[in-house]
Amino acid sequence: MFxxxxxxxxxxxxxxxxxxxxxxxxxxLKTNCIACKMCRIxxxxxxxxxxEKNTYDCDYAFCKGCGNCAMICxxxxxxxxxxx
Amino acid sequence: xxxxxxxxxxVAEVVGLCKPGVISAYPITPQTHxxxxxxxxxxxGKLNSQFINVESEHSAASVVLGGVAAGVRSYTATSSQGLxxxxxxxxxxxxxxxxxxxxxxxxxxSAPINIWNDQQDSVSLxxxxxxxxxxEDIQEAADLHLIGYRITEDKSMMLPVMVCMDGFILTxxxxxxxxxxxxxxxxxxxxxxxxxxxxxxxxxxxxLLADPDYYTETRYAIHETMKDALKLIPKVTAExxxxxxxSYNGLLEEYRTKDAERVIxxxxxxxxxxxxxxxxxxAKGKKVGLLxxxxxxxxxxxxxxxxxxxxxxVAILDKSVSLGSYAPLAVExxxxxxxxxxxPKVISSFVAGLGGRDITKDTVKEIYSLLxxxxxxxxxxxxKPELLKESYEQ
Numbered sequence: 514m515f516x517x518x519x520x521x522x523x524x525x526x527x528x529x530x531x532x533x534x535x536x537x538x539x540x541x542l543k544t545n546c547i548a549c550k551m552c553r554i555x556x557x558x559x560x561x562x563x564x565e566k567n568t569y570d571c572d573y574a575f576c577k578g579c580g581n582c583a584m585i586c587x588x589x590x591x592x593x594x595x596x597x
Numbered sequence: 598x599x600x601x602x603x604x605x606x607x608v609a610e611v612v613g614l615c616k617p618g619v620i621s622a623y624p625i626t627p628q629t630h631x632x633x634x635x636x637x638x639x640x641x642g643k644l645n646s647q648f649i650n651v652e653s654e655h656s657a658a659s660v661v662l663g664g665v666a667a668g669v670r671s672y673t674a675t676s677s678q679g680l681x682x683x684x685x686x687x688x689x690x691x692x693x694x695x696x697x698x699x700x701x702x703x704x705x706x707s708a709p710i711n712i713w714n715d716q717q718d719s720v721s722l723x724x725x726x727x728x729x730x731x732x733e734d735i736q737e738a739a740d741l742h743l744i745g746y747r748i749t750e751d752k753s754m755m756l757p758v759m760v761c762m763d764g765f766i767l768t769x770x771x772x773x774x775x776x777x778x779x780x781x782x783x784x785x786x787x788x789x790x791x792x793x794x795x796x797x798x799x800x801x802x803x804x805l806l807a808d809p810d811y812y813t814e815t816r817y818a819i820h821e822t823m824k825d826a827l828k829l830i831p832k833v834t835a836e837x838x839x840x841x842x843x844s845y846n847g848l849l850e851e852y853r854t855k856d857a858e859r860v861i862x863x864x865x866x867x868x869x870x871x872x873x874x875x876x877x878x879x880a881k882g883k884k885v886g887l888l889x890x891x892x893x894x895x896x897x898x899x900x901x902x903x904x905x906x907x908x909x910x911v912a913i914l915d916k917s918v919s920l921g922s923y924a925p926l927a928v929e930x931x932x933x934x935x936x937x938x939x940x941p942k943v944i945s946s947f948v949a950g951l952g953g954r955d956i957t958k959d960t961v962k963e964i965y966s967l968l969x970x971x972x973x974x975x976x977x978x979x980x981k982p983e984l985l986k987e988s989y990e991q
Binding site: 514515516520 | 693694755793800801802803805807808811814815816817818819821822825
């Protein structure tokens, strides 16, 4: 008998770890964004996507609410709001 | 062909015939001769294998883990502190369901440092998910490596096998051994085909995080597979017998127990000494017998029950102890009668042979004579009371 032993590449997407988020989540205001990509780069989950100005957003299915994106944004265009 | 061989040499020869692609080990007494010999085979070009020198047992175990994970039959050997230094990786190999054979040349555990034989090292790792097979003599030790590879690489099993052979007594003892030929080994042991392997063309991850949603099932699967091993081991030993002509039960062996009134249960080389004593006592009309446990993990509890249920008095001889509780083998044997209709009237537990103290024929006779209607729990045999008078109070 075997249990879960191995995993194919990319399958960590199957585990929706966004439920680990506790206090707050980022809100992408999409008003002053200059598409500098800094939020995308610092996100430890790699769950921020976007290309053009004011298109950046994150996938709450994986976001842990660490706040790194809000901290690094040079335009204060990401704000942390209370998790509901 | 029959040869007069040192135990380590016989094991090394047989492991060589199994053609492991990766061998890694770190020298430790009394295991060293085995891998020394294998390193020589590789250096002489007799064995086409990668012998990887490492700086510790932790690394040796990690190297063979990597070897099997990459889809190659692998081998390592160790003893005592070395096995404990491997412990973390030992659990990983079982948890990742990687088939491996490891020889444990049984030796006592520090402190105080002691290089001589008892079985505390392997017994302490009984919960690691490894199948543990104990050898009585050099022939069995050599044969168990062939049997071990067949069991571990069975597609339903994929659990590592630890072949336990008493240090010095079997590793450095010399006996006549019937050595298999390459043709026989190839007939019995097909080339290793992994269920899954590390492959850059088809990437997978092994041994990854299993959160509370997954972990329990991985442990349960090993537990259930251990139960399946109780059925598989005798099948493999039966096939072994067809090819090599020597038969083992694989789980346990009953020696003159049918009408016995007093039976000793034991594991490893001491069973040979006990059989000699039995023959002597039987010649004098004493009804004594032996139950030799070959497979400590999985533990054949149902077979032990069947073998001992009608025996009036049973003694368990352990060469290890669970300090503060009972002796490990005694616990297993006693548990085999829990909630059952029949049971021996007396089940006594004895500890002997720690740190290489000889278990002589007289020791065995003493155990039979101490097996009276008064039950003994974890009774130390051949204890020297004069050594227990030290005082360190200020």
